[in-house]
Amino acid sequence: MSVAKPLPHDAAALHVTGQARYVDDIPAPAGTLHLAFGLSGVARGRIVSMDLAPVRAAPGVVAVLTAEDLARDADTSPSAHDEPLLAKGEVFFEGQALFLVIATSHHAARHAAAKARVGIDAMPPILTVDEALAADSRFEDGPRIYGKGDAPAALATAPRRLQGRFDLGGQEHFYLEGQAAMVWPQEGGDMMVFSSTQHPTEIQHKVAHALGLPMHAVRVECRRMGGGFGGKESQGNALAIACAVAAQATGRPCKMRYDRDDDMRITGKRHDFRIEYDVGFDDTGRVTAVSFHHYARCGWSMDLSLPVADRAMLHADNAYDLAHVRIESHRLKTNTASATAFRGFGGPQGMVGIERVMDHVAHTLGMDPAEVRRRNYYPSAAAVAKGAEAGTTPYGMAVTDFELHDMTARLLETCDYAARKAAIADWNAANPVIKRGIAFSPVKFGISFTLTHLNQAGALVHVYQDGSIHLNHGGTEMGQGLFQKIAQVAASRFGVPMDMVKITATDTAKVPNTSATAASSGSDLNGMAVKAACDTIRDRMAEHLAERYQTTPDAVRFEGGEVIVGEARMSFADAAKSAWMARVSLSATGFYKTPKLEWDRIRGTGRPFFYFAYGCAVTEVAIDTLTGENRILRADILHDCGASLNPALDLGQIEGAYVQGAGWLTTEELVWDDTGRLRTHAPSTYKIPACSDRPDIFNVTLWDGQNREDTIYRSKAVGEPPFMLGISAWLALSDAVAACGPAYPALNAPATAEEVWRGLQRVRHGL
C-alpha cells in the first residue's frame, strides 16, 4: 500500500531539472500583454488629479484603465466587497492600486506606471493600535468577547496576580514565487485563468463577478504555487481580475506578476497584535483565571480578518485547562495593507499570548516553565477514555484527544532537558558576555475551518481502459506535498503502484465549489473525497468481476497492481478493460464533509474543530549581551501527525514550519514609517531565516499515534500546527535575557537583536 510510505514530492524530478512550471513559466501565446498597477504613494487621502498622459505615451503601452473605465464594479475582496480593484476617489493605504497599465512587456508596464502624475490630498493616516482605538476605527461594531467562568471575579480573589502587555509583529509571507496570473480569452467571451492561488473557486467567482459573467464562463487552473502560506488565499484576486478585465478590453491574453517590492507593498501580511494579559495563579503555578485583550491591526479592508481574529481567540487557551477565562478581541481598521491569512490564521497570535503568560508566571514563582505548563495541561486522552472528566475549552468544546502529557515527558527526556538546563545555568554563571537560554513550548491546534460550511471537498477520478488513473480534487499544491499524499490514497484504494496515478492541476471545471486549501485541511478533506470517488469505481469494478466470475463483490481484492477474484488473478489494466467492455462506468466524483461540527461565532460556543493536532519543542539559544545578536543552537521537536500519510513530507512540513515560526518571532521585522510606508519591502531589509540560521542540531520526530477521530487513514493535518513550535525559540531568548538580571525580560516580538538588547536593559536596570 502506498499510504504511509516516505515518498518524495510528486514533482521532485521536475523540480530538480527546472522543468516544473509555475504560472510565470507557462509559455504565453503570441501577442500576450503584460500588466502593472500604478500605486498610491500616500497612505490616506483623496485623489484630486490623475494625469496619465505620460503613462499612455510611454513605450509599449497599449491601454491604461482607471476605476471609471471599468464597465463593472470590479472588487477583489473575499468577504465584504470593500476592495475596489482600482481606487475610487479615495486611497486607504500606501501601495493601493490606482490605475492599471496594459503594455507589451512586464518592464514596459512597470516603467510606464511610474510616469503618472497623481495628486492626492493627504489626510493623517490611522496606523497604530492607539490611533485606531482613539478614532474607534474598527471592523464589527465592537469587540468580540468569548469566555467561560467568571474571570473578573476569579482574578479579584486569586492568591497571586500579575499583568503584562506586549507587541507581537506581523509577518510577510515571502512565498518565493510572487503573485502571478494569466488569462486567455476564449470564444464567446469565456475566460481561461491560470493563477497562483490557494483558492481557484474564489478566483473564478471574483473574475466572473468583475466581468459580469456566470461562473460557468470562467475556468481557473492551478498546477502549483511556489509557496503560499496563506498569502495566496485572497491576495491573488487582484491580479487575476486585472488580467481578465484587460483581456476582455483588448481581446488578447494578459499576464501579470508583481515585482517583489510591489508584492510586499501591496499584499497583506500576518496580523500584528498587541496583547494585554491579567492572570491569577497560585503558588504551585496553577493558573486560576486569565483575561486577555487582543488588538489586531487588520489594515484597510476586512479581507479574512474576522475569522483570523476569531481563531486567535480560539487558541488563547493553547494546551491549558483554564477555569475562568475572558478574551476580548478588537479588530482595528488601519491605513496599511489589508492583513490576511498566514499559516496558523490567528492561532499563533492567540497561542503566543498564553505562552507568554505561562512564562511570566513561572519567572515570578521561580519555577521551571516546563513544569508550570504541565501543571496546567488539559486532562489526558487516556484519562478521559478511562472516565476522567474532559477539560473544556473557553468556547465549550470538550478536549478528549489530549496527547501532550506523554509527548512532553518523552521530549523532555529525549532532549535531556533537565541536564541541559542545569548546564546552561552553570554556563551563564561562568560567562559574562554570551548567555544561553532554553525553553519548552507545546502546541494544541484546532483542525477545521471555523466557517463550518467550508469543511467540504470534492474529487473526480477516472480509470482509463488501460488501467491508468486520472486524479483530480479541489486541493491546491503549494509545496506541502498534498498531491502526492492524495495520490498515495488513490493508489492504495486501487492497490496499484504510484506510477499508475496521474496527478493533475486543480481545475474549477473538474471539481466545482471548492474551499481554499487552507486551515491545514487539504489532505483531510480531499483525501476523504478522493477515497470516496475511488471506492465508487472500485465497487463497480468488483461488482462486474463478481458477476463475471460467479462470486460476490467482497471476494474481489485489489492489491499489488492486480485484481484477485477467488482463484483468478488479472492485472488492474485487464480488470479495467473488462469493466469497460461490459459498459461499466469508470469515472466517479467523490464528496466529503467533516462530521460533528457545530459553531456559533457570535456567542463563541460549540465545536468548531473536528480534532486537535499536538506538538512540542525545546529550543536552545545563545545571545551576545553586548549587542543582542543571537542564534538558535539546537531544536528538538516531537510532533503528532496521527498515522502519517507520508512521513517524509510530514517531517519536511514540521521542519519548515518551525523555522518559519522561529523567523516570525526573531528576525522578521516589518517596519512602517510615520507616513504609513512599509520600509521593509524586499529581502534586503526583511530578514527571513537563511541556511546559515538553521540550528546546528535539529532533531525532529513524529509521535507514534493515530487520530482518535475517523480521518483519512487516521492521519492528522500538518500544515499549520508545527508553525507554533517556533514559539519556543522566542521563549528561549527570553530565558537567556532573564539570566542577566532580576526583572522579567518582557520581550516583544520579533525578538530581533535590538529587542533582545532592550530586554537586557529592562532586566538589568528595570528600564
Add this chain to the structure above:
Amino acid sequence: MSRIHVTTTINGDPVEYLCDPEETLLDVLRDRLGLTGSKEGCGTGDCGACSVTMNGRLVCSCLVLGAEAEGAQIATIEGMAKGETLHPLQRKFIEHAALQCGICTPGILVAAKSLLERNPDPTEEEARYWLAGNLCRCTGYDKIIRAVMDAAAEMREAS
C-alpha cells in the same frame, strides 16, 4: 533603442540573441530563450533563485545584463543533468525530500554544484554559509544540507 546582438554559450550550446541594453540575463534566459528553470524571487540579488554560473563563477542572473554574456560560458539548471542521467545533487535532493514548492530548488542546485566544484569536501558549516544567499521559505534547510553533504560524499567516492 537599438538591440544588442549577443553570441554566447549556454549549457555547452552556442546561442545567439538580441536583447535590450538594460535587459537582465535572467529575463533573456526566461523570456527570450524559454529557459524558465532560473526563477525571479527578488530581482535584486538577495534570494539566489536566479543562480547560474558564468565562466564557472556563481552569479545572480538578475544582476547580470544579457549583453554581458557575450562570449561567456553560461550554465543553468537545464544543463545540470546529462540527458536522462541526473547529477548526484539532483538525485540526492529527490532522495532526501529536500524540496517542497521547489521554486528555490534550481538556484540552490546550481549554487551547491558550484560549491562542490571548488570544495569537494565542505564542512556542514561551509555548506550552510555558501548557501546562505539562496533563500528557501518552505523547507527550513535541514534536508537541503543533508542532501548536499550526502551528494558531496558520493561524488568524492566516485572520483
